[in-house]
Structure formats: C-alpha cells, structure tokens
Amino acid sequence: MDTEISSPRQRGHPWFINLKKFWSEPGFAILTVILAVFILLFIVSPVFAVLLKSFGMGTGALTMDYYSEFFSTSFYLKSLLNSISAALISTGIVTFLSIAVSLYVTRSQSFVAKSYRGAALLPLVAPPFIFSLSLIILFGRNGIITQWLDGMFGLEFSIYGFWGVVISQVLGYFPIGYMLVESALRNMNPSLEHASGDLGANQWKTLGKITIPLAKSGIIKASLLVFVMALADFSNPLIIGGGKPFLASEAYLLVVGQQNMEQAAVLGVFLIIPSLIIFIFQTYFLKDTNTEMISGESGAANAPLTKSVKAVVVGISTLFTAFIILLFAMVVLGAFVKIIGINNTFTLEHFSNRNGWDSLYTSVIVSFISAILAAGIGILQGYLFARKTIPGKKVLEFLTLFGLAVPGTVMGIGYILIFNGPPLFLTGTVLLIVLNMTFRKIGVGLEASISKMHQIDTSMEEASNDLGGGPYKTFGKIIVPLLNPAFIAGFVYTFMTAMVSISSVIFLIAPGTNLAAVYILNLAEQAKIGMASAMSFILIVIVISCMGILKWIEKRTGVRI
Amino acid sequence: MSQHDGFLSLKNLQKQFGDVKAVNNISVDIDKGELISFIGPSGCGKTTLLRIIGGFQEHDSGSITLDNEKIDHLSPENRSTGMVFQNYALFPHMTVYQNIEYGLKIQKLQKSERKKRIEEVLSQVQLEGYGDRKPSELSGGQQQRVAIARCLVLHPKVLLLDEPLSNLDAKLRMTMREEIRRLKEELDLTIIFVTHDQEEALSISDRMIVLNDGNIQQLDKPDLVYTKPQNEFVANFVGQANIITGSVNTSDGSTYFHAGEITFNVQDADPSEDAMAVIRPEQIALNTDGPIRGEITKIVYNGSFTRYFVKIDEFEVMVDTVNTAYSLRYQKGDRVGIEFPDTPHFIKKSKKEPEKLSV
Numbered sequence: 001m002d003t004e005i006s007s008p009r010q011r012g013h014p015w016f017i018n019l020k021k022f023w024s025e026p027g028f029a030i031l032t033v034i035l036a037v038f039i040l041l042f043i044v045s046p047v048f049a050v051l052l053k054s055f056g057m058g059t060g061a062l063t064m065d066y067y068s069e070f071f072s073t074s075f076y077l078k079s080l081l082n083s084i085s086a087a088l089i090s091t092g093i094v095t096f097l098s099i100a101v102s103l104y105v106t107r108s109q110s111f112v113a114k115s116y117r118g119a120a121l122l123p124l125v126a127p128p129f130i131f132s133l134s135l136i137i138l139f140g141r142n143g144i145i146t147q148w149l150d151g152m153f154g155l156e157f158s159i160y161g162f163w164g165v166v167i168s169q170v171l172g173y174f175p176i177g178y179m180l181v182e183s184a185l186r187n188m189n190p191s192l193e194h195a196s197g198d199l200g201a202n203q204w205k206t207l208g209k210i211t212i213p214l215a216k217s218g219i220i221k222a223s224l225l226v227f228v229m230a231l232a233d234f235s236n237p238l239i240i241g242g243g244k245p246f247l248a249s250e251a252y253l254l255v256v257g258q259q260n261m262e263q264a265a266v267l268g269v270f271l272i273i274p275s276l277i278i279f280i281f282q283t284y285f286l287k288d289t290n291t292e293m294i295s296g297e298s299g300a301a302n303a304p305l306t307k308s309v310k311a312v313v314v315g316i317s318t319l320f321t322a323f324i325i326l327l328f329a330m331v332v333l334g335a336f337v338k339i340i341g342i343n344n345t346f347t348l349e350h351f352s353n354r355n356g357w358d359s360l361y362t363s364v365i366v367s368f369i370s371a372i373l374a375a376g377i378g379i380l381q382g383y384l385f386a387r388k389t390i391p392g393k394k395v396l397e398f399l400t401l402f403g404l405a406v407p408g409t410v411m412g413i414g415y416i417l418i419f420n421g422p423p424l425f426l427t428g429t430v431l432l433i434v435l436n437m438t439f440r441k442i443g444v445g446l447e448a449s450i451s452k453m454h455q456i457d458t459s460m461e462e463a464s465n466d467l468g469g470g471p472y473k474t475f476g477k478i479i480v481p482l483l484n485p486a487f488i489a490g491f492v493y494t495f496m497t498a499m500v501s502i503s504s505v506i507f508l509i510a511p512g513t514n515l516a517a518v519y520i521l522n523l524a525e526q527a528k529i530g531m532a533s534a535m536s537f538i539l540i541v542i543v544i545s546c547m548g549i550l551k552w553i554e555k556r557t558g559v560r561i
Numbered sequence: 562m563s564q565h566d567g568f569l570s571l572k573n574l575q576k577q578f579g580d581v582k583a584v585n586n587i588s589v590d591i592d593k594g595e596l597i598s599f600i601g602p603s604g605c606g607k608t609t610l611l612r613i614i615g616g617f618q619e620h621d622s623g624s625i626t627l628d629n630e631k632i633d634h635l636s637p638e639n640r641s642t643g644m645v646f647q648n649y650a651l652f653p654h655m656t657v658y659q660n661i662e663y664g665l666k667i668q669k670l671q672k673s674e675r676k677k678r679i680e681e682v683l684s685q686v687q688l689e690g691y692g693d694r695k696p697s698e699l700s701g702g703q704q705q706r707v708a709i710a711r712c713l714v715l716h717p718k719v720l721l722l723d724e725p726l727s728n729l730d731a732k733l734r735m736t737m738r739e740e741i742r743r744l745k746e747e748l749d750l751t752i753i754f755v756t757h758d759q760e761e762a763l764s765i766s767d768r769m770i771v772l773n774d775g776n777i778q779q780l781d782k783p784d785l786v787y788t789k790p791q792n793e794f795v796a797n798f799v800g801q802a803n804i805i806t807g808s809v810n811t812s813d814g815s816t817y818f819h820a821g822e823i824t825f826n827v828q829d830a831d832p833s834e835d836a837m838a839v840i841r842p843e844q845i846a847l848n849t850d851g852p853i854r855g856e857i858t859k860i861v862y863n864g865s866f867t868r869y870f871v872k873i874d875e876f877e878v879m880v881d882t883v884n885t886a887y888s889l890r891y892q893k894g895d896r897v898g899i900e901f902p903d904t905p906h907f908i909k910k911s912k913k914e915p916e917k918l919s920v
Contacts, residue, residue: 457650459647465636467711
C-alpha cells in the first residue's frame with residue numbers, strides 16, 4: 001500500500017529495507033518476535049511432534065513400522081473409513097439442511113423464522129456430544145422410544161453405531177454450517193433475485209440458477225468446515241459409536257489405554273492430512289471468489305418465498321428445529337427426574353455433585369482466561385499484520401490460522417509429546433490447558449481484527465499522527481477502542497468453544513483438576529445419564545448467561561458485538 | 562514567482578512510484594495567508610504532493626521549508642501542518658470535544674486551557690454546543706467542520722485540505738466553500754486545497770496549480786488560468802473550450818485567423834502557420850445573418866444557458882447563450898451565423914499528442 005506512513009529514506013536490498021522498517025518501532029518489533037515464538041511453540045511444534053512420533057522418533061531409528069501396522073490392521077483401516085464416510089454423509093446432510101433453514105430465515109421477517117434461527121444455533125452452547133446423550137435417552141437400549149417400539153411391535157432397535165454417530169454429528173455441527181450459509185445468503189444483493197424474477201424465472205429456477213451459484217463459495221466453505229470438524233469428531237464415536245472404531249476416538253484410546261503414542265500419532269497424521277489439504281484449499285483457492293461483486297448496497301428486501309418453495313423450506317426447517325428442541329428437552333428432563341423413561345419422579349439429586357461443580361468452576365475460570373488471552377493476542381496480531389512491515393508475515397498468518405484447523409486430538413497428543421519433559425515440563429498444569437485453548441483459537445481474533453482493520457481507513461492513524469500521537473499512543477487511543485468488536489468476537493468464540501471443548505484438553509487434564517466437558521463425557525461413558533444431563537444443563541445455562549451478560553454490556557456501552 | 566514570500570516553499574520536489582513520476586520537479590512559493598489549490602485529474606500527483614507536504618509520504622529529492630524552517634525530514638506530528646482528510650478521519654469512538662481535545666492532550670495542556678481553546682475553535686467553525694455529540698450524529702458538513710476544528714485548535718502554520726468537499730452534496734459544497742474562505746480571511750490561514758473540481762478551484766483559490774502527470778501545467782490566479790490557459794491540457798481541463806487549429810495572416814493592414822471556412826479578424830496576434838485558438842463557448846455569439854454559416858446539430862438545455870453544437874465545415878464548435886427573456890431560440894437543423902470574438906487566446910501547439918482526459 002502506498003499509504004503506509006513512510007519512514008526515513010532507505011537504500012539497499014528490499015529485504016534489508018523491510019527489516020530496517022520492522023525495527024523502526026522496536027516495541028512492536030519485540031512483540032512480534034515474542035508472538036512468533038509462541039506460535040511456533042504452541043501451534044506448530046505439537047503438530048511436528050506428532051508427525052515425527054508417527055515415524056517412531058524417540059525410540060531409536062526412524063521407521064515406517066507404525067504405518068505398515070496401520071495398513072495391515074483392518075481395525076485401524078476401518079477407523080479411517082468410518083471417520084471419512086461419517087464425515088462425508090453428515091457434511092452432505094448439514095449442507096442441505098443449512099440451505100433450507102437459511103432460505104427460510106433470511107427470506108422471512110416473521111417471529112417464527114427468528115426463533116427457528118435461535119433453535120438452530122442452540123447446539124453452539126452445548127458440549128459437542130450433547131446429542132449423543134439425548135439420542136441415547138430416546139433411542140438407546142433402554143431409551144424411551146426404543147422401549148415403546150419394543151413393547152408395541154417387538155422391534156429390537158438401538159441407536160448405537162455408525163448411524164448414531166452420523167445423526168449426532170449432523171445435529172452438533174449444523175450451526176457451524178448454518179451460520180456460514182446464512183451469511184452468504186444474507187449478504188447477497190436482493191436485486192439480483194428480483195431481476196431474475198423480473199426476467200421470467202420462477203423461484204425454484206432463481207434458486208438454482210442465481211441464488212445458490214452466487215452463494216457457492218459460502219456454501220463450499222461451510223461444507224469444508226463441517227467436514228473437517230466431523231472428521232475430527234472425538235466424543236460422539238466414544239459415546240454413541242457402540243465400539244465402532246473412528247480415528248480420533250481410537251487415537252485417544254491408544255494413548256490412554258495402551259500408551260502407544262506412536263500408533264496414536266499415525267492415526268493423528270491421517271486426521272491432519274485432510275484438514276491440512278482443506279485448509280490450504282480454503283486459504284489459497286477459495287478466497288479469490290469475489291464477494292464484492294455479489295454484495296450490493298441496494299436497500300431492497302428479498303422477495304418473499306412463493307408457496308411451493310416456502311412449503312418445502314418451512315417443512316424441512318420445522319422438522320429439524322423441532323428435533324433439536326426435542327433432544328434438548330430430553331437433556332433438561334433427564335437432569336430433573338430420577339431415571340428418565342423409567343422413574344420419572346422429580347429430583348434435584350443429580351445436581352448435588354461436588355466434583356461436577358468443581359469442574360464447572362475450573363472450566364469457567366480456564367475458559368475466561370483463555371478467551372481474554374486469545375482475543376487480546378488476536379487483535380494485537382491483527383493490527384501488526386494489517387499495518388506493519390513484518391518479514392515472514394504471510395507464513396505467520398498461515399500458521400496462526402492453521403491452529404484453528406488442526407484437529408483437537410492431534411493438538412492434544414502433540415502437547416503431551418512436547419511438554420511432558422524438559423525444557424518445558426508443563427503436563428498436568430492448568431497453564432498448559434490455558435495455553436492450549438488460547439493458541440488453538442487466536443486465529444479467530446486475528447481474522448476478526450484483520451477484517452476490522454481493513455475497514456479502518458489509514459487516514460485515522462495518520463490523523464492521530466498529524467495531531468501529535470506517536471505510534472504507541474495511536475495504537476492505544478485509536479486502534480484498540482476501534483478494534484473492540486473484534487476483541488469481543490474473539491472472546492465470545494473462544495469462551496464458548498473452550499467451555500465445551502474436549503478433544504484436545506482431555507489429554508492434558510491431571511487427576512484432581514477436571515474440566516466440565518471432560519467430566520460430563522466420563523459420566524456419559526459410565527451411563528450416568530442423569531448426572532451427565534444435569535451437568536450439561538448447567539453448562540448450557542452458564543454459557544447462555546455469559547452471552548446474555550455480553551449482550552447487556554453491548555446495550556449499556558453501545559459497543560457493537 | 563519572486564513576488565511571493567515563500568512562507569511555504571517547495572523546491573524541486575520529486576517522487577517516483579516504480580516507473581511513474583508522481584511528482585516531477587515541482588517548485589512553488591506560497592504566501593502566508595494564501596489559499597492555493599492543487600487541481601488535476603486523478604493520478605496527476607496532487608494528493609501525493611499534499612501528502613509530501615504533510616509528511617505522510619517521503620519525497621525522493623527536493624526540499625520543503627515552512628516559515629524559514631526546513632521540514633523535510635520531520636514526521637507529521639513534528640511539522641506545524643494540519644491535515645484534513647478526505648473522509649475526515651474523525652475518531653468514531655470519541656465525541657466532538659474529545660476529537661478536538663486529542664492533540665491538545667498530547668501537547669499536555671492544562672485542562673482549563675484546553676477547554677478555552679476548544680470552545681474558541683468550536684465557535685470559529687460555528688459548532689457551539691455540539692461538543693458532546695459523536696461524529697456519527699453529525700451531518701457531513703458538520704463532520705467537515707469538526708475535522709477542520711481539530712486541526713485549527715493546534716494553530717497549524719498551514720492547513721492541508723485533501724478533497725475536503727467531495728463527500729458533500731452540491732448545495733452544501735457551496736456553503737462550505739464560503740465557510741473555508743471566511744475562516745481563511747478571519748484567521749489569516751495559509752491553506753492548500755486539493756480538488757479535482759475545476760469550478761471549485763476557480764471559485765475558492767487565490768492562486769491555483771494545475772497538475773498533470775506530476776508536472777505543473779500552470780500556476781496562476783483563477784481568472785488567468787481560465788482566460789489565458791498556457792496549453793491545451795489546461796484549456797480543456799479548466800472549463801470547456803473550442804480549440805481550433807489554423808493560421809494567422811496579415812493582409813491590407815488587418816490580421817485574420819483562418820481555418821477552413823472559418824475566417825475572422827483578430828487583434829494583437831503574431832502571424833503563424835499553426836496557431837491554436839482557445840475560444841470559450843460563451844465568447845461566441847449566434848446570429849441570423851453573419852458571414853460564417855453553420856448548422857445546429859445538437860442542443861443541450863442547461864437552465865441558465867443553452868449550449869448549441871454548431872457544425873461549420875469540418876469543425877464542430879460549442880456555443881453557450883444565456884437564456885434571457887429576449888434571447889432567440891434556435892432549433893436543431895437551423896442554419897445560423899457564427900460570430901467569433903476578435904481577441905481569442907492563442908496557445909502553442911504541444912509537441913506530443915495531448916493525453917486523454919480521465920476525469
């Protein structure tokens with residue numbers, strides 16, 4: 001950009017000039033270096049550790065033995081096959097449902113549509129395995145519906161297994177896909193659809209020829225993200241998989257049950273390869289699709305849905321959101337009755353659980369600290385990356401965002417490998433959990449603040465300069481307040497995901513310091529459905545109240561969240 | 562230029578972006594209390610030049626002195642220049658008062674002194690009582706005044722305005738022009754005003770600099786720029802012009818300009834084989850019986866005047882006639898007489914083809 005505030009005249013190799021420019025504000029330069037070291041240490045090195053471990057590093061010469069073990073054991077191959085096929089199927093279903101629900105929500109102003117949106121986003125605030133839990137309540141071996149089917153028709157049926165995992169994934173990862181598809185459909189210039197209608201196309205035709213092609217990059221992005229998350233799904237296979245092997249859960253069992261780090265690392269590598277490919281594809285190939293072209297400033301509203309389209313999207317949306325609400329209701333009910341479906345007397349006994357409350361407390365504290373750190377580092381990094389000359393900036397940005405794409409299981413295993421000995425012996429400390437949660441999520445604050453920085457005209461900083469503010473004063477007085485929304489976006493996202501995160505931290509908790517999500521998973525595995533439901537319920541309430549408090553702050557201070 | 566005091570003096574300024582000379586060897590002396598505008602099409606270097614003066618852009622060579630002090634290598638905060646940005650760059654999270662206070666706080670002024678200066682400047686820009694508003698609660702014109710006040714409060718020696726009126730609607734633009742002139746007169750401000758709007762530059766400036774491709778095309782008072790453009794570029798960029806290439810000959814003691822079927826008497830012109838006459842549309846008159854005849858091919862009604870396009874031989878000339886209650890109206894296809902002024906302005910034919918205007 002030629003609008004950069006220029007520094008004294010320079011001569012020499014461009015790389016050298018950049019380096020000189022970089023050091024011209026030593027405070028920011030030192031921060032950048034520290035940041036780079038942390039990114040390498042807490043995002044990159046764990047992944048490399050897993051890669052090296054899969055070749056037997058640390059136990060003698062490098063070897064392919066663990067890979068040949070993988071390919072000659074049908075159990076491992078099946079875990080790969082199961083993970084990929086479940087992820088593919090759930091991605092397809094989520095994408096389809098996202099389009100239908102988004103169409104309804106974005107093309108209708110009604111209160112009903114808005115509440116559908118709320119219901120669709122509900123799974124965000126719950127642990128990722130919440131649906132496994134309630135599916136078991138309904139369709140498990142002693143499930144309410146299973147019992148009824150057995151009694152009425154003598155049908156033997158249970159949800160455990162591959163399809164149970166698929167259904168749980170669809171429900172659990174739906175909000176992620178939905179949010180991206182919805183924003184793609186919302187940002188589209190409505191006059192394009194009006195034009196299509198005006199030229200004689202009916203709404204189905206407009207949908208197929210205009211709306212969906214224009215939202216294509218958003219939809220592809222959504223499906224890729226859902227696929228990556230479903231592939232890395234760890235807790236659903238553990239609870240509802242019925243012993244069927246999946247990559248992430250199998251890697252966990254190998255570490256915890258057999259201490260077979262090398263074999264677990266091999267499974268981790270198979271988790272990370274697809275994530276890495278998709279991440280690179282998304283970063284370098286998908287970003288070019290021009291969103292400016294399709295976004296318009298036209299104030300026109302979208303045309304209302306015609307009858308036939310409306311019937312279809314409303315039908316799908318209603319069935320789906322009703323199902324989500326039913327499953328949530330099951331968890332709430334399960335929390336307040338003795339044994340749901342068997343002894344439905346009201347009780348609060350599931351809530352009197354000392355360990356549960358302790359783990360909730362730990363989770364809140366740890367998530368809060370991580371969220372502050374992740375958001376703070378994210379916006380600082382966003383500012384530095386958007387405005388400063390930094391050698392190797394692109395690489396650092398790539399690595400930071402890569403942290404978001406690394407499956408939690410891989411990160412967890414990597415952290416054990418790196419921090420289980422000198423020079424940084426951190427295993428079992430709360431600090432390590434905080435670092436893990438923070439650095440996996442700083443990419444969100446980074447992206448939010450980079451995009452916010454692009455909206456802040458450089459003249460704002462120049463004006464501050466002109467009025468006498470040096471670089472640090474300008475950062476503190478002008479940039480930080482303007483980046484508030486990005487900070488809050490990073491904070492909210494990190495806090496929510498940290499509260500319910502499990503696949504990575506499950507490797508890092510020490511006896512005595514439990515986290516709520518991990519604790520609930522243990523309860524569910526032990527079939528203590530009542531207690532698991534009660535803890536999930538409290539967890540959901542806490543997350544929702546935190547969001548509520550933020551909304552309240554937003555109203556009070558006028559800071560847009 | 563020796564008659565100017567060089568309160569702000571630019572000497573041989575050069576700036577190159579890659580192969581493009583954005584600012585090419587520019588020297589100007591600007592008086593204290595003068596309003597000078599930089600005008601030119603986009604990419605002519607006017608904004609770059611302004612940013613160099615403000616310290617936001619480093620120049621490759623040349624020097625800048627302000628009030629007898631060399632300011633070349635000072636950073637923006639250490640130059641006593643005040644920049645008003647095109648989009649105003651008001652800090653959205655601060656009130657009007659806090660925006661104006663920002664620079665004073667950095668100068669570590671006492672609170673009471675700050676208050677005094679802010680109230681003074683608010684009254685100068687006629688925004689008393691607006692201190693508690695946020696920039697988003699102000700109209701475009703008010704935001705503009707705040708941006709100016711934020712600079713003025715620091716008593717800059719030069720005020721730099723980067724296309725300050727381009728975000729305002731036509732009516733407001735007029736008002737703000739007057740406003741800027743008024744502030745200039747009242748406070749004896751030295752102002753550099755960047756614009757691409759020739760009408761704005763003509764009406765607001767003491768002197769104007771017409772720039773193209775990083776070069777000064779003309780530096781003059783507005784009326785001279787309009788009536789005596791130095792070259793074809795200036796003639797075309799500032800106002801509308803009929804430029805007719807022909808010859809100037811003397812016979813029987815009279816001097817004639819001659820181009821195809823067009824021949825008319827001129828005064829004070831040197832004989833030449835390729836003379837370019839610059840004739841403004843309002844300098845030509847139409848009549849019913851003149852010797853030079855043409856046909857009206859297009860008529861554009863403009864409210865206060867009507868523009869006729871008249872074809873004479875291979876030439877097409879624009880003629881503006883004021884619409885009074887009595888003026889004659891012509892129809893498309895009418896054959897009319899054309900009366901040229903006997904004092905056209907002649908310019909030298911430029912060596913290279915004039916660039917396409919990109920306005």
